[in-house]
Amino acid sequence: MKKIGSAFAYYLGVTMCNIKMALLTIVEYPSNILGWVISNPIQFLLGFATIKFVVEQFGGINGWSYGQLAFLYGISVLSHAFSMIFFVQGWFMGFFVIEGEFDRFLTRPLSVLYQFFFTNINVFGFTDLIPGILVFLYGCAKTGFSFTASNMVGIMALLIGATLIRGGIYILLGTTSFWTKSANDFGQFVQEIFDKTTMYPLSMYPEAMQLILTFLIPIGWVSFYPVSELMGIETAFSAGGMGVWITLGVGIVTMIAAGLVFRIGLRRYESAGN
Amino acid sequence: MITVRDLYKEYRVTERGRGLGGTLKALFKQEEKIIKAVNGLDFYVGKGEIVGFIGPNGSGKSTTIKMMTGILAPTSGEVLIDGRNITRYRKEAVRDIGVVFGQRTQLNWDLRLEESFELLRHIYRIEKKDYRETLEVMDSILGVGELLNKPVRQMSLGQRVKGDLTAAMLHSPKVLFLDEPTIGLDVGSKYALRKFIKEINAIKGTTVILTTHDLGDIQELCERLIIINGGVMMEDGNLSEIVERIAPYRTLAVEYYDAVVPEHAKAEILSVSDNVVRYKFMKADMTAAELIRDLSELYPIKDVGIEEAGIDDIIRIAYEMKK
Amino acid sequence: MFDGALDKYLFVYKTRIIRSFTYKFEVYGNILMQVIIMITTAFFWKALFGSETFGNGITADSMLTYTVMSSVLSVLFTTGVERRMQQSVEKGSIAIDMMRPVNVFGVFLAEDLGSLTALLVQNLLPILLLGSLLIQVPVIASPSAIPLFAVSLVLSMGINWLMAAIFGMWAFTAISMDALFQAKKHLIRLLSGSIIPIWFFPKWLADILNALPFVYIYQLPLDIYIGSATDEEIYSRILLQLVWALVLAALFCLLSKRVLKKVLVQGG
Structure with missing residues (x-):
């Protein structure tokens, strides 16, 4: 136990140092800040416009009211934002594999995956948090979701689990580069798929797809199942108030699985210039 | 200090046909070929040795160095650093090594040199006191003190290599690996680098393994040479012995x-x-x-x-x- | 002599086709992803519409055709010119590019057309097939609309490329391009009708969008295809599309001259 504690303190110290460096780097390029502060929130206008202008005209989708959809959308954007802060590097794993960028991490006494994500922690991800918080609060107001202590803890567990699920999937996809030896730039597409499947109710898709997105690729747990429960909407997986904790569990399992696959892939790493 | 035992490394490469026809064919079928980059290496490097690792391009020397530093996993065989298998116990074993690859930097391009050092200080859990002492020693050898406040992207290649060498020595490793450290350096920087290698070897007893194409490096630094070609060892010994044998x-x-x-x-x-x-x-x-x-x-x-x-x-x- | 000049661009065109075919995983991966996006969008419309009919006679079926065709068109609207300009400015190779005895924008266009030709076989065909198979065969509303669709599509591609090229000239202003690329992509998706047709928007917003060039990339050819507008509307909008294409072409000529001059003065 003491050993785990000191390891945690160690990684925390290194992480703080990495965050400090990331902030210093941002200050070096002030013109970038403006670019991302403007461009990141823009991408959520489309989703919000869809809910506001399209869904509202039809009254709702599959038994989800307009306010409930805003809540779902808010959770989706928030978990997206956190995954952008901590795990966006996964999108560029192929580049690291091809260019031999893992060399540096492999010669240091830290987990390679940890270094990969935290050496380049993306502080700009906060620009995605802003629209996420706004839409989420809007959804809360429309649905009368109250901020009781248990609701707050639940939302936190949900967001941590959802972020881990997203991060784990980025890692699993990025890891394919160890086998294909090409820099697969899948980021944009993955984000689109996540958008479509986490911002709207999963129940609008055919059963086979719901099964895949529940068991094979656990996207359903990012937002749909836990939020359904919070909103009191019946699904195949109403777990008596445990939904958010299942999400957390699924997130942890996905991340562990991703870490294992990454380790196997890393053995095939060939550095660069051979 | 370093034991290399029965080391092999194979790569699979996919071959692609030429022209439009070949590319179209590759969409459906890719031919695989196995390349043996390192083909059975065995050697031992003792504490405090300076070993020159040389061979022509494509000889397998980079692959060998990368296996010795834990970057590549051997196909078979093992590399022991101070008795520890670097593939299996990477995190522990790499504490004992420092690595500088001439063409790459481990420094943060955008920030002052000292920021990169600060991160390494956390990563290797170096006490502030030890950190300052090492930095003083490095300053006396390389004159790195005046660079601490300079952003890495504004440095000349010579200054950047000094920064990288210091970074690799901060945790006082037992072995220092240098992959073509003098490539592209001017005469003054080359001199400083060779002086550095000799002095850390003398002062700290650091074992140094370097690859180079520079004959000056070999003549001035290497008591022992390992020549490899085609993934196998051609020669191993001190310079005069090898001369005696080959010529x-x-x-x-x-x-x-x-x-x-x-x-x-x-x-x-x-x-x-x-x-x-x-x-x-x-x-x-x-x-x-x-x-x-x-x-x-x-x-x-x-x-x-x-x-x-x-x-x-x-x-x-x-x-x-x-x- | 004219033949000789064209040869150079043809060579660029051909090399780009070969390069585009090179990465197998990327090819399959991209198709797979695009198909998934197309399918998810289709289910969204199905769930939303049910058996309802929207104001202008649009049903779930027309929205499915709209979705499939929007995915198909997105392949035709793939451009590399902005990235190319960004990279050649960043690497400083733009001066060399421009010193060659060919028009640098001509080279970029040839490259994009080369990539596009490869994409026709590689992406467009599979997306069309899978869309037809899994969602619905996208049948054009009436055969008489085919020539109009073709005309407006060519103009769309022109507008799309010109906007990309003009946008790419930002690269000369030392502002971080990555953020701008994202902003542009998301604005086009929102404002061009590629995902949501703009007739869903409130009237005031739709009116504003109709005055901007974006809707003439996706919305107009798609409206013609699914037959959601009257003939008179279509004629007047194609006219507006033509006007926008000409305006953008003029702007492009003006700016590209200025950019070339700037590079030559600075010497790269």
Whole structure:
């Protein structure tokens, strides 16, 4: 136990140092800040416009009211934002594999995956948090979701689990580069798929797809199942108030699985210039 | 300190046909080929040695260095750093090594040099006191102190390499790996780098393994050379031993007063121009003095010159040799 | 002599086709992803519409055709010119590019057309097939609309490329391009009708969008295809599309001259 504690303190110290460096780097390029502060929130206008202008005209989708959809959308954007802060590097794993960028991490006494994500922690991800918080609060107001202590803890567990699920999937996809030896730039597409499947109710898709997105690729747990429960909407997986904790569990399992696959892939790493 | 045992590394490469037809075909089927980059290496490096690791491009030396530093996993065989298998116990074993790859930097491009050091101080859990001491030593050898506040992207290559060397030494590793450290450096920086290697070797007893194409590095630094080609070891020993083995001959140029070409039973005539005749003879057969004495008995000699086989000849020959 | 000049661009065009075919995983991966996006969008419309009919006679079926065709068109609207300009400015190779005895924008266009040709076989065909198979065969509303669709599509591609090229010239202003690329992509998706047709928007917003060039990339050809507008509307909008294409072409000529001059003065 003491050993785990000191390891945690160690990684925390290194992480703080990495965050400090990331902030210093941002200050070096002030013109970038403006670019991302403007461009990141823009991408959520489309989703919000869809809910506001399209869904509202039809009254709702599959038994989800307009306010409930805003809540779902808010959770989706928030978990997206956190995954952008901590795990966006996964999108560029192929580049690291091809260019031999893992060399540096492999010669240091830290987990390679940890270094990969935290050496380049993306502080700009906060620009995605802003629209996420706004839409989420809007959804809360429309649905009368109250901020009781248990609701707050639940939302936190949900967001941590959802972020881990997203991060784990980025890692699993990025890891394919160890086998294909090409820099697969899948980021944009993955984000689109996540958008479509986490911002709207999963129940609008055919059963086979719901099964895949529940068991094979656990996207359903990012937002749909836990939020359904919070909103009191019946699904195949109403777990008596445990939904958010299942999400957390699924997130942890996905991340562990991703870490294992990454380790196997890393053995095939060939550095660069051979 | 370092044990390399029965080391092999194979790569699979996919081949693609040429032209539009070949690319179309590759969409459906790719041919695989296995390349043996390292083909059975065995050696031991003791504490405090400076070992030059040389070989032509594509000889497998980079692959070997990368396996020794834990970057690549061997196909079979093992690398032990201070008794620890670096593939299996990477996180523990890499604490004992420092790595500088000439063309790459481990420093943060955008920030002041000291920020990168600060991160390494956290990563290697270096006490502030030890950190300052090491930095002082490095400053006295490399003059790195004045660079601490400079952003890395504004540094010259020479300054950046100094920064990288310091970064690799911060945690006082037992072994320092340098992959082509002098590539692209000017004369002054090369001198500083060689001085650095000699001094940390003397002061801290650091074992140094370096790959280089620079003959100056080899001559000045390496007590021991490991020459590899085609993934196998061609030579292993100190410079003079290898010279002895690969080129056990010398060349004697003799200038006579007249245009004569006297012969000697134990020497081969390489060339004749005007009054100068060049003889090649085996060191084991006789000394240069004996050859001069024998020749001078035949004709009067005006001048003599002895040529050793140059180090570049040695390496060229070693590269060309096939086992 | 004219033939010789064209040869150079043809060579660029051909090399780009080969390069585009090179990465197998990327090819399959991209198709797979695009198909998934197309399918998810289709289910969204199905769930939303049910058996309802929207104001202008649009049903779930027309929205499915709209979705499939929007995915198909997105392949035709793939451009590399902005990235190319960004990279050649960043690497400083733009001066060399421009010193060659060919028009640098001509080269970029040839490259994009080369990539596009490869994409027709590689992406467009599979997306069309899978869309037809899994969602619905996208049948054009009436055969008489085919020529109009073709005309407006060519103009769309022109507008799309010109906007990309003009946008790429930002690269010369030392502002971080990555953020701008994202902003542009998301604005086009929102404002061009590629995902949501703009007739869903409130009237005031739709009116504004109709005055901007974005709707002439996706919305107009798609409206013609699914037959959601009257003939008179279509004629007047194609006219507006033509006007926008000409305006953008003029702007492009003006700016590209200025950019070339700037590079030559600075010497790269």
